[in-house]
Amino acid sequence: MRSSLTLTSICKSFPTPRGRMAVLDSVSLNVGAGGWTSLVGPSGCGKTTLAKIASGILSADAGRVLIGGEDAAHPAAVAYMPQHDTLFPWRSAIENAILSADVDGRSRAEARTEARHLFARFGLSGFEDQRPSTLSGGMRQRVALARTFLAHRDILVLDEPFGALDALTRAGLQRWLSDVWMELEHTVLFITHDVEEAVLLSDRIAVSSPLPGRIRTETRVELPRPRSRVSPEVTSIRAALMESLAEGAIS
Numbered sequence: 001m002r003s004s005l006t007l008t009s010i011c012k013s014f015p016t017p018r019g020r021m022a023v024l025d026s027v028s029l030n031v032g033a034g035g036w037t038s039l040v041g042p043s044g045c046g047k048t049t050l051a052k053i054a055s056g057i058l059s060a061d062a063g064r065v066l067i068g069g070e071d072a073a074h075p076a077a078v079a080y081m082p083q084h085d086t087l088f089p090w091r092s093a094i095e096n097a098i099l100s101a102d103v104d105g106r107s108r109a110e111a112r113t114e115a116r117h118l119f120a121r122f123g124l125s126g127f128e129d130q131r132p133s134t135l136s137g138g139m140r141q142r143v144a145l146a147r148t149f150l151a152h153r154d155i156l157v158l159d160e161p162f163g164a165l166d167a168l169t170r171a172g173l174q175r176w177l178s179d180v181w182m183e184l185e186h187t188v189l190f191i192t193h194d195v196e197e198a199v200l201l202s203d204r205i206a207v208s209s210p211l212p213g214r215i216r217t218e219t220r221v222e223l224p225r226p227r228s229r230v231s232p233e234v235t236s237i238r239a240a241l242m243e244s245l246a247e248g249a250i251s
Contacts, residue, residue: 006031007027010050012060024053033068036187039208040207041209044210046211078155079148079149083159087132087143091131091132093124093130097146098150115128118149141161141173154187158189160191170197175226190202207241
């Protein structure tokens with residue numbers, strides 16, 4: 001049974017030489033259990049800050065983080081993946097993937113067996129013993145995603161995981177991740193500045209304002225998967241979201 005993730009009235013500011021700068025202003029967001037909610041918005045609107053608060057990496061100045069409807073005292077139910085893969089260069093692909101097992105004190109032998117099965121599902125069979133420097137960007141991201149899934153957390157917070165990739169690799173990984181999610185059914189909070197990506201992947205899309213970040217609109221995406229980026233329905237939702245972002249930028 002997957003857990004829901006609820007962020008309620010989250011506020012966050014950071015000190016600057018000119019005083020405190022508000023980054024998030026009363027942000028509320030809900031990800032249903034086993035659902036996929038994406039947060040889109042302009043660069044610098046506080047998306048990563050919100051992702052880190054949801055993951056327990058940062059504390060909010062005000063507001064609540066609820067997991068399964070209860071206050072989250074620690075991030076034990078959440079796995080966070082940053083934009084860059086952060087793989088350790090001295091560890092093989094599979095050793096990077098089982099890092100959470102080492103941290104949690106779980107059996108390395110069992111973790112490696114599980115990782116090999118997941119590598120097959122992720123199209124990484126045969127690359128288990130390769131160092132990150134020998135892998136393509138797309139393969140490195142798949143290893144990082146495998147590591148996130150292997151953390152055994154109900155909730156995945158993915159912070160622009162494809163943002164540094166070329167368009168072709170990104171499109172392939174979007175399709176692949178959608179397929180994996182439909183099979184494994186984790187609860188996902190997905191951070192992106194790519195509106196089309198959000199429409200292709202999400203059940204619900206929240207649009208953030210520029211700094212300080214506020215949720216301007218929320219849109220449900222009730223389209224069957226897999227989705228085509230050239231379908232009229234995807235194009236229509238993308239256009240409406242782009243208009244909302246443009247209005248927010250000049251309001």
